[in-house]
Amino acid sequence: MRDGPNTHVGSMMDVAVSPVLALRKFGCEQSLLSRPDGSSSFVQGDTSVLAGVYGPAEVKISKEIYDRATLEVMIQPKVGLSGVRERAQEHCVRQTCEAALLSTLHPRSSLSLILQIIHDDGSLLSCCLNAACMALMDAGLPMSCLFCGVTCAIEQDGHIVTDPTSQQEKESRALMTFAIDSAERRVMMSSTRGSFSVNELQQCVALSQRASEEIFQFYRDSVRRRYSKTL
C-alpha cells in the first residue's frame, strides 16, 4: 500500500537528513456529486472520505451571524449514528475551516460541509481535513489560505510514522494530528492522544510541515489536472 519504504525518524538530526516521507498514496476527485455546490473525495491509502459543501445559502434566523457566514460541519460515520467522538472531530474541522475561509464576505448566510466516512484505515481526521479543503476549493469559496491535515504516530520505540494505518495507530504510543496552513506552514489545529515529550512534539510538527509540502503539491497537481480537462 505504501509508495515508499517506511521512514523511521529517531531524532531531530534524522528529520533533516531523511529525504523520503512515508505518506500513503493519495487520490482525489472533485465535483463528483451533482447536487452539492462543491464536492470531493479524498483517499489516503485505504482511508477514504467523501465531502460535500452547500452554500452560501439562506440561514436559519436562530443561527444567523450578522457579520459572517455560519459554518456547519457534519461527520457521518460509516455505520451507526454519530456520537461524541464525531462531534469533537466536527468541532476541530469547523474551527479550522472557519479560520481559512473568508466568511466575512458572505454575511448572514450559511455554509454546510458534510463529510461521509467511506472507510477508516487510520489518519481519519487528517483525511477529513484534506477532503474538506478540496471540497471548499471546488465550491469556489474565498479562502485566505489552504490547509491540510497530517497525522503522526510515535511508536513504542520512539520512531515517528507519518500517515499511519489503523493497525499502526493501535500499536502506537502517541498519536497527533495537525492542520498546517499553506501560507506560512504554521499549525492551525492540533489534536493528540497519548503522552509524549516536548521534543517529540517539535519533531512531529517539523515532520508534518514537510509532509504538508507534498500534500499541497498534490493539491496543485490535481486541480491543474481537473481544469486542464475542462478548458
Added chain:
Amino acid sequence: MPVDTKRVRGPEESQSPLLFLPSIAKKSVAAERGRQDGRRRGQADVRPVFARCGLVSQAKGSAYIEAGNTKLICSVFGPREAERKDEAGASSGRLLCDLRFAPFSCPNRGAWIPSSEDKDTAQGLLEALRPGVRLHRYPRAQIEVNVLVLENDGSALAHAITCASMALADAGIEMYDVVLGCSLRLDGNSFLLDPTLQEETAGEPGAQGSVTVALLPSLNQVSGLQADGDMREDTLAEAVRACMEGCHKLYPVIQRALLRAVHKRASPSES
C-alpha cells in the same frame, strides 16, 4: 432503548454496589420515639439552614441553600424577550422553571435524561412560585428559573421553592412576597417535619402521606400545596398548619441572607 449519542457512553448496564450489601435488618424508624438526627417528632423542628445569594456570576440572580445534607443551587435569568409569542403571554410575563437532579445527588445514580419525577417537581415549583411573582409587570417577557439539586436528602421540592424565590429576589424581580417551602411526612400518627430522604422512603406501611406547603409568610397565604397519600381531613389541616409553622421558622434566616446580599451589592468594598 434509544441510545444517547450525545454523551460519552459507558457499559450497557451496571448495578449500584448498594444492591449487593448483605441485607442488615433495617432499623425501624417508627420504633424510636425520636428521629435519627435528634429532632423530635410532631414538632416544628426544621433542619438548620444555610443560605447564600449571588454565587453565580453570569446569572441575574442566584441562591444556594443547604438544609442538613440537601443542597440546592438556583439561578434566575431575565426578564428577557419571550421566545414563544402567543396570545396568552401578551399581557403578562411567563415564568419558566427547570429543575434537575444531578446524577450523583441520590444514593443510586440517576440518568442524565430528565425523568418524569424531575418534570413533576419542576411543575410543582412553577405553580408554587407563580402567585408570588408580579408577572403582569413583565408583559411579553420571560423569566427563567433553573434549579439544580446537588444532593438530595429529602424535602427537595420544599427547599427548591425557598431557594428559587431567594434567587428571584436577588435578581430584583418584583414579587409580592418571598415564597417559602416546607414539607412534612406523615408516619403513622405523628408528623416528621422537613424529612430526610431515609424518612421519606422508609416507614411502616399504612397511614402515610406527605405534604408540601408553599407559603407567602408576611401575607400568611398558602401559594402551593401538594399532598399525597392517605389522610383524613383534620390530619391534613393539622399537617398544613405544622408546615406553615416550619416556614415561619425559616423566614428570619432567609431575610438575613437577602439582607446580606443587598448590603454586599450596595457596598462591594466591604464584606
Added chain:
Amino acid sequence: YNFTYPFSSSISTANGSALVKIGNTTVICGIKGELTCPPSDAPNKGYIVPNVDLPPLCSSRFRPGPPSEQAQVASQFIADVIDSSNVIQKEDLCIEKGKLSWVLYCDIICLDYDGNLLDTCVVALLAALKNARLPEVTINKETDLAEVNTDKLHHLNVSKHPVSSSFSIFDNTIVIVDPTVEEETLSTAMMTVVTDEDDRLCMLHKPGGSALSGEKLQDCISRAVTRHREVSKLIEKVMDSFEPDK
C-alpha cells in the same frame, strides 16, 4: 493569572466529589462507582465514563435540553485526557477478571460559566478522583455473587496528575492564560495544553482557529509546565487540609 481555589466538597451521596472555582468559573464533579461486567475486548479493565454538562443554570448562553456541541466537545476532551494521561490505571478498577469491574461515572456539572471550562474541569476531576473512596468488593466463592463491605473504604490509586492550561490566542501575537468568557469569544483561537508531573505532554488540543508559529507553541508549552507546578502544589495543599478531619 486568575487564581485557583479548589474545594473538596462533601456530597455524601457520591463516592467522591469536588467543587472547584477558577476565577468566577465554578464546576462540581461527582464520582459514583457502580459494578458491571468488564469490556469483552479487555477483561482486566474497568470503565471511566466522564460527562460534562453545561446546564442553563450556569450561563444564559446555554439552552435547556440535550447537551450542546460545546458540552460534548468538553466531554470528549475529558475522556481523552483520562485515556492519554492514565490518571487511573484501568486495570485497578477490575475486581475479578472477566467477571466484575468498577465503572466510575464522573459527572461534571458547571455551576458558573466564565470561560476556561476545560482547565476547571480537569482540576475538579483530579480532586474528585483523589478523594473518592470505594467500598471493598469481594466475590463469594460459593454463590458466585458479589459482596460489598461498606465499612472498608479504599482510596483510588491516582498514578498521574494531569493539569491543563488554556490559552486564548489573538492572531499569533498576544497569548492570554486562563481566559474569561469575554476573552474567549473575542480571541481568534484557543489552545489547551495538558501536562503531567514528569513534564510530559498528555494533550495538545487546538481546535482550529488562527495559525500559531512554532516559537509561540514552545512558549505556551513552557508556560503550561510552570503552571502545572503551581496548580498541583495548590491542589495538594487543599487536599492535605481536608484529610485530617476525615
